[in-house]
Amino acid sequence: xxxxxxxxxxxxxxxxxxxxxxxxxxxxxxxxxxxxxxxxxxxxxxxxxxxxxxxxxxxxxxxxxxxxxxxxxxxxxxxxxxxxxxxxxxxxxxxxxxxxxxxxxxxxxxxxxxxxxxxxxxxxxxxxxxxxxxxxxxxxxxxxxxxxxxxxxxxxxxxxxxxxxxxxxxxxxxxxxxxxxxxxxxxxxxxxxxxxxxxxxxxxxxxxxxxxxxxxxxxxxxxxxxxxxxxxxxxxxxxxxxxxxxxxxxxxxxxxxxxxxxxxxxxxxxxxxxxxxxxxxxxx
Amino acid sequence: xxxxxxxxxxxxxxxxxxxxxxxxxxxxxxxxxxxxxxxxxxxxxxxxxxxxxxxxxxxxxxxxxxxxxxxxxxxxxxxxxxxxxxxxxxxxxxxxxxxxxxxxxxxxxxxxxxxxxxxxxxxxxxxxxxxxxxxxxxxxxxxxxxxxxxxxxxxxxxxxxxxxxxxxxxxxxxxxxxxxxxxxxxxxxxxxxxxxxxxxxxxxxxxxxxxxxxxxxxxxxxxxxxxxxxxxxxxxxxxxxxxxxxxxxxxxxxxxxxxxxxxxxxxxxxxxxxxxxxxxxxxxxxxxxxxxxxxxxxxxxxxxxxxxxxxxxxxxxxxxxxxxxxxxxxxxxxxxxxxxxxxxxxxxxxxxxxxxxxxxxxxxxxxxxxxxxxxxxxxxxxxxx
Ligand SMILES: Nc1ncnc2c1ncn2[C@@H]1O[C@H](COP(=O)(O)OP(=O)(O)OP(=O)(O)O)[C@@H](O)[C@H]1O
Ligand SMILES: [Mg+2]
Numbered sequence: 174x175x176x177x178x179x180x181x182x183x184x185x186x187x188x189x190x191x192x193x194x195x196x197x198x199x200x201x202x203x204x205x206x207x208x209x210x211x212x213x214x215x216x217x218x219x220x221x222x223x224x225x226x227x228x229x230x231x232x233x234x235x236x237x238x239x240x241x242x243x244x245x246x247x248x249x250x251x252x253x254x255x256x257x258x259x260x261x262x263x264x265x266x267x268x269x270x271x272x273x274x275x276x277x278x279x280x281x282x283x284x285x286x287x288x289x290x291x292x293x294x295x296x297x298x299x300x301x302x303x304x305x306x307x308x309x310x311x312x313x314x315x316x317x318x319x320x321x322x323x324x325x326x327x328x329x330x331x332x333x334x335x336x337x338x339x340x341x342x343x344x345x346x347x348x349x350x351x352x353x354x355x356x357x358x359x360x361x362x363x364x365x366x367x368x369x370x371x372x373x374x375x376x377x378x379x380x381x382x383x384x385x386x387x388x389x390x391x392x393x394x395x396x397x398x399x400x401x402x403x404x405x406x407x408x409x410x411x412x413x414x415x416x417x418x419x420x421x422x423x424x425x426x427x428x429x430x431x432x433x434x435x436x437x438x439x440x441x442x443x444x445x446x447x448x449x450x451x452x453x454x455x456x457x
Numbered sequence: 458x459x460x461x462x463x464x465x466x467x468x469x470x471x472x473x474x475x476x477x478x479x480x481x482x483x484x485x486x487x488x489x490x491x492x493x494x495x496x497x498x499x500x501x502x503x504x505x506x507x508x509x510x511x512x513x514x515x516x517x518x519x520x521x522x523x524x525x526x527x528x529x530x531x532x533x534x535x536x537x538x539x540x541x542x543x544x545x546x547x548x549x550x551x552x553x554x555x556x557x558x559x560x561x562x563x564x565x566x567x568x569x570x571x572x573x574x575x576x577x578x579x580x581x582x583x584x585x586x587x588x589x590x591x592x593x594x595x596x597x598x599x600x601x602x603x604x605x606x607x608x609x610x611x612x613x614x615x616x617x618x619x620x621x622x623x624x625x626x627x628x629x630x631x632x633x634x635x636x637x638x639x640x641x642x643x644x645x646x647x648x649x650x651x652x653x654x655x656x657x658x659x660x661x662x663x664x665x666x667x668x669x670x671x672x673x674x675x676x677x678x679x680x681x682x683x684x685x686x687x688x689x690x691x692x693x694x695x696x697x698x699x700x701x702x703x704x705x706x707x708x709x710x711x712x713x714x715x716x717x718x719x720x721x722x723x724x725x726x727x728x729x730x731x732x733x734x735x736x737x738x739x740x741x742x743x744x745x746x747x748x749x750x751x752x753x754x755x756x757x758x759x760x761x762x763x764x765x766x767x768x769x770x771x772x773x774x775x776x777x778x779x780x781x782x783x784x785x786x787x788x789x790x791x792x793x794x795x796x797x798x799x800x801x802x803x804x805x806x807x808x809x810x811x812x813x814x815x816x817x818x819x820x821x822x823x824x825x826x827x828x829x830x831x832x833x834x835x836x837x838x839x840x841x842x
Contacts, residue, residue, distance in 0.1 A: 353572040356539050359559040360566045361586035362637065371585075375576050 217434065224427035241428040251429060253406075254413035257324060261399075261409060262392040265331035266339075270385040272332075273339035274377070281347040282355075282373075300337045307334060308401040315402065323407055330402045331392045338391050339384035346380025379447060386444040390437055484551050486641055486673040487513040487536065492545035494531050494697075505531040507697040508545070513641075513675060514690075515550075518667050520676045522684040523694035524720065529677045532694075533643050536675065537566045550640060560589075565634035567644040571626045573618035579629050580605065580614040586637035604632040607666060624655050631666070641673045648683065660687050681721045685709060693717045709768075711755075713841055718766050723797075725772070725809050726840075727765040731756065738834055741765060745804040747782055750834035755841045764840045769797065769811035771836035774822075780829025784808065786822055798822060800830055 224242070228235035245251055276296055280289065299307065311330050320326060354376070358368040374381075396411040403412060410433060417426050494506040505528040513519045521529045534540040536547065538559035547554050554562055565586065573582050580601050587597045605611045608628035618626055627647060634642055644663075648656045664687050667674045678684055684691050685705040693700045693708060693716075701713035712718035715726065729741035729749065739753035741763065751765050777783055784802040794814055799807040808830060812822070822828070 351570070351572065353568050353570060354574060356537075356559075357566070357568060357572040357574070358585070360537055360539075360564075361633070362560050362589040363585075364560055364589075367589060372574060 220427050221431045221434065224424055224431045226424050226427075229423055241424045242432075244425055245428045245432065248425075251410075251413060254408050254410045257327075257407060258393055258409040258411075260324060261327050261331050262389050264328045265335050265392045266385050266389045268328075268332045269335035269388045270339045270343075270381060273336050273343050273384055273388075274381055276336075276340055277344040277347050278373075281344065282352075296340055297337050299334055304334075304397045308398040311398060312401040321404075323404060327399055327403050327407055327409070330398050331395060334395070334398065335388035335392055339388045342383035342387065343377065343380040346377055346383075350376055382447045383444060386440055386447075390440050393433070393436070483515055485512040485548075486515040486517065486550060487675070488546070488548040489532075490546040490548075492532070492535065492547060493543045494528070494535060494540060495543045505697055506535070506542070509694075509697070509699050510545075511692055511699055511702045513673060515673055516671050518664065518674045518676065518687060518689045520678060520684045520688040520691045521694060522678060522681060522691050522721070525679060527694045528697040529679075529694060530645055533566070533645050533675065533677055536641070537564055537643055538562050563637075563640040565637060565639040565642055567627075567630050567634045567642065567647045569645045569647065569649065571618075571623075571630040573626055573629055573633070575618055578615050578617055579610060579621070582618065582629055583632045583636050585633065590637060600636055604636045607635070607669070608632045623650050624659075627651065627659070631663075635666070635670060635672070638670070639672060641675060644674060644676045646677055646679070648678070649680070656683075663687065685721070693720060695720070711838070712766070715764060715766075715840055718840060723769050723809055723811070725765075725767040725769065726806075727767070727804060728762070729765050730762050731760060731839075735760065739839065741839075743804055745802070747802070747804065749781065749832055749837060751837040751839055752835055753839050756839040757842065760839075760842070763842075765837055766840045767808075767832065767837045769809040770795075770813070771833060772808060772810045773831040773833070774800075774810060774812060775829035775831050777827045777829050780831045782830050782832075784828060784830045786824050786826045786828065789822060789824060796822060800828065802830055 223232070223234070225237050225239065226234055227238040227240070273296075276292075280293060311333070315321075315326055315330075320329075322329075350373075354372055355368050358372040359365070363371065394411065395409075396415065399409050400412050400415070403409065408416070410429065414426055414429055414433075417423075417429075489512075490510050492506055492509045493504070496503040496505055509528075509532060521532060523529055531540060535542045538554070538557065542555060545555075549562070549564070574585065577585070583601045583604050584597050587600060592600075601614075602611070605614055608631050610625065610628050610632065613621060613625060613629075618629065621629065627650070631644075631647070647663075648659050651659060660683060663674070663676075676684075676687065685708075688705055690702060690704055691708050692702045695716050701708060701717045703711075703713075708717060708721050712721060712724075718724045718726070727743055727749075729743045729751075731739050731753075732742050732748070733740035735756050735758050736753055739751055739756060741749050741751055743749060743765075749765065756763060774780070782802050784800040784807075787799045787801050787807050790797040796812050796814060798810045798812065800810055801807045810830070812819075
C-alpha cells in the first residue's frame with residue numbers, strides 16, 4: 174500500500190536509508206549473496222549463451238548462430254521425446270489436479286471422519302520419500318503386476334508423484350476460504366452441486382491453477398522415475414537429454430535445455446499472473 | 458411428513474407484497490417447540506439451546522436479544538438450516554422444517570460478515586437466489602433493479618463487492634437476501650460492523666424496509682438500544698433459554714426476572730421483605746431498615762422476601778430532607794444529555810440515578826453532595842421470582 178502523508182516528509186526516507194544500511198552492515202553478507210546468485214545463475218547463463226555458439230565444441234566460442242536450434246527442431250527423436258513429455262505432463266497434470274481437488278474438498282469440507290489426520294499425512298508424505306525409492310518401488314510394482322501400457326505406465330507414475338504437489342496449493346486456498354460463502358449460496362436456493370460449480374470452484378480456481386502448473390512443471394522436469402519406468406519408445410525430454418550427453422556434449426544439448434528452460438519460465442510467469450489477479454476468497 | 462416446497466413453487470414472487478392487514482390474524486410465521494441444540498458430545502458437549510419455545514408472528518419485526526454466547530446465532534442457523542437441531546420442532550407457517558434442507562427453505566439470511574460472492578458484481582449477487590429459483594430473465598432483471606433501489610444501491614450495480622464500503626456491502630447483502638422474497642428474513646447482527654451514526658440511520662431504514670416488504674424479520678443483536686428501537690417484539694435469551702418474550706415496553710418496563718431487568722438497560726435491585734398484605738401496592742422493609750412502598754403486582758401470595766427493581770431514570774432527586782430517603786453522591790458519570798450518579802443511602806449497594814440535563818438552571822451535582830432521593834411507588838416494582 175502506498176501511504177502518502179505530507180505532514181511528516183523527512184521521516185520516511187530516513188527510515189528507509191537506515192534499513193538499507195543495516196542490511197549492508199552485516200559483514201560479508203552482500204558478497205555471500207552475490208556469490209550465491211552467481212553460482213546459481215551463471216552456469217545457466219553460460220548454457221544458454223553457448224546454445225547460440227557456431228562451432229560444435231562446447232566451450233569454445235566461434236560465433237553466433239541459431240543452427241543448433243534448427244537442428245533440434247529437425248531431430249525426429251527430440252520431437253518425439255518432447256511430444257511424449259507434453260503428453261505425459263498434460264495427462265498427469267489433469268488427473269493429479271482432479272484427484273488433488275477432490276481430496277482437498279473432502280478434507281476441508283467433508284466434515285469430520287475417521288482417519289482424517291492420517292489421510293492428510295498419506296497424501297503429503299510422498300514429498301518426503303526420496304525419489305529414487307519411489308522410482309525403484311514403482312518399477313518393481315509395475316513389473317510384478319505385469320503392467321505394460323507403454324506411455325501409460327509413465328503417466329500413472331507421474332500422476333502419483335504429482336498429486337501431493339497439486340494438493341498443497343489447492344488445500345491452502347480452500348482452508349483460507351470463508352465457509353459462509355457456501356452457506357450463503359445454499360441459503361439462496363442453490364443445491365450442493367450448484368454451490369460447488371458457482372461458488373466453491375470459481376473461488377478455488379487460483380489454487381487449482383497453481384496446483385496444475387506446479388504438477389506440470391514437476392512432471393516435465395522429472396528424470397529418475399521416468400528413466401526407470403519408461404520403455405524404449407516412451408522416452409521423455411529430460412531422459413533423452415541425458416542420453417545425448419552420454420554420447421558427448423554438443424551445443425544441441427544446450428539448445429534443447431534452453432528451450433526447456435524457456436518453457437519453465439513461461440509457465441512460472443503464467444502462474445504468477447493467474448495467482449496475483451484473482452480477488453481473494455474472503456476479501457470483503 | 459409434510460414437506461415445505463421451495464419458495465419457487467409455493468409463492469410466486471409478489472410484485473406487490475400482500476399487505477399486513479391481509480396476512481395478520483393468520484397462523485404464526487415461526488413456531489419453536491422445545492428446540493434443543495447440543496454441539497459435540499461427551500465431556501466437551503455444549504448445550505447451546507435448552508428447550509426454546511415461542512412463536513413469531515407473521516409480518517413481525519422480531520428480535521433475539523442476549524449476551525454473547527447465549528445461542529442467538531445457533532437459533533438463527535437452525536432456522537436457516539445450517540445447523541441440525543438435537544431436539545424439538547420448528548414450524549414455518551405450520552409446516553415442520555426440521556428435516557428440510559437449507560436450499561429448500563423459503564428463508565434467507567443476511568450474514569454478519571455479509572458474505573457477498575467476491576467474484577460476482579453487485580447485481581449478480583442480488584440475482585443469485587432468483588437465478589437458482591429459475592425465474593424468468595426479465596423478472597430477475599426488474600426484481601434486481603427494484604431491490605437495488607430499495608437499498609439505494611442502483612449506482613453500484615456493476616461494482617464488485619471488494620469495491621464497496623462496509624455499509625454498502627451491508628445494503629447489498631440485504632438486497633440479495635430480500636430479492637427472492639423469502640417468507641422469513643434472518644439477520645445476524647447486520648449492523649454491528651458499522652459506525653454509530655450509520656448504525657442509527659440503518660435502524661430506521663431496516664424498519665422501513667420491513668414495513669414495505671411485509672416480510673417477517675428475525676433480527677439478532679446483543680445491543681439493547683437496537684432491540685428496543687426497532688422491534689415489534691423481543692425475545693431475551695440467556696444461556697440457551699428464553700427469559701422473556703414481549704414488546705419493547707413490556708421488556709423494559711416490566712422485565713420478567715432479574716436477568717432481563719439487568720440486561721435491558723441499567724437497573725437498581727434492592728433486597729427487601731414484604732411487611733404488608735400482598736396487593737397492588739405493598740410496603741417493604743429493606744436490609745438497611747428502610748420502609749418503601751412498591752408496586753406489588755408481580756408479588757406471589759404469601760411471598761416474603763423479594764427483589765425490588767427500579768430504573769435509574771425513574772428515581773428523582775430532591776433537596777436534602779425532601780425525598781423518601783437522604784443520600785450522598787458517590788460517583789458521577791457525565792453523559793452529555795444526562796448524568797449517571799451512584800448515591801449511597803445506607804443500603805448494600807448505592808442507588809443508580811440517571812438525571813436528565815434538560816433544565817438550564819438545574820443544580821450541578823458534585824461528589825459528596827447530600828440529596829433527597831425520591832422513590833415513586835409505581836416505578837419501584839417487586840420482581841417476579
Ligand atoms: N460449531 C460449534 N461447536 C461447538 N460449540 C459451538 C459452536 N457454535 C457455537 N458454539 C457454542 O454454543 C454457544 C452459543 O453460541 P452462539 O454462536 O449461538 O452464540 P451467540 O448468542 O450468537 O453469541 P454472539 O453474540 O457472541 O454471536 C456458545 O457457548 C458457543 O461456544
Ligand atoms: Mg452470534
